[in-house]
Amino acid sequence: MDEEERLRILAEVTDRLDELVAFAKTELALNDDPDAQDVLAKSLPDLEQMLDDSRDLLTMRAVLDAFRLHGCGPWLVDQLAALTGRDPASVERVLHRLSDEGGGHFAAP
Numbered sequence: 180m181d182e183e184e185r186l187r188i189l190a191e192v193t194d195r196l197d198e199l200v201a202f203a204k205t206e207l208a209l210n211d212d213p214d215a216q217d218v219l220a221k222s223l224p225d226l227e228q229m230l231d232d233s234r235d236l237l238t239m240r241a242v243l244d245a246f247r248l249h250g251c252g253p254w255l256v257d258q259l260a261a262l263t264g265r266d267p268a269s270v271e272r273v274l275h276r277l278s279d280e281g282g283g284h285f286a287a288p
Contacts, residue, residue: 186240193233200226231269235276238269
């Protein structure tokens with residue numbers, strides 16, 4: 180499997196996770212069954228974390244591609260978000276991870 184195929188599958192998984200989180204939130208708000216409420220309340224934080232992680236993987240690829248094409252900055256988070264089309268919160272998490280893992284400082288404060 181090549182990189183393009185992996186990214187396509189990751190994007191599909193991310194879309195499905197987004198739908199699942201939205202469904203779980205709706206069910207949590209509307210379901211009257213206490214057992215279902217309990218399961219949903221316990222599961223939702225993990226589902227949301229999985230969604231954030233999946234989005235961040237897509238953002239990581241987009242940010243690294245932007246660095247290759249446009250240089251490593253310094254970039255403001257909002258600038259990189261606009262350039263990559265990714266969510267600013269995800270861009271910020273990715274930049275922190277890159278910095279924490281010894282990837283350097285890519286974003287201006």
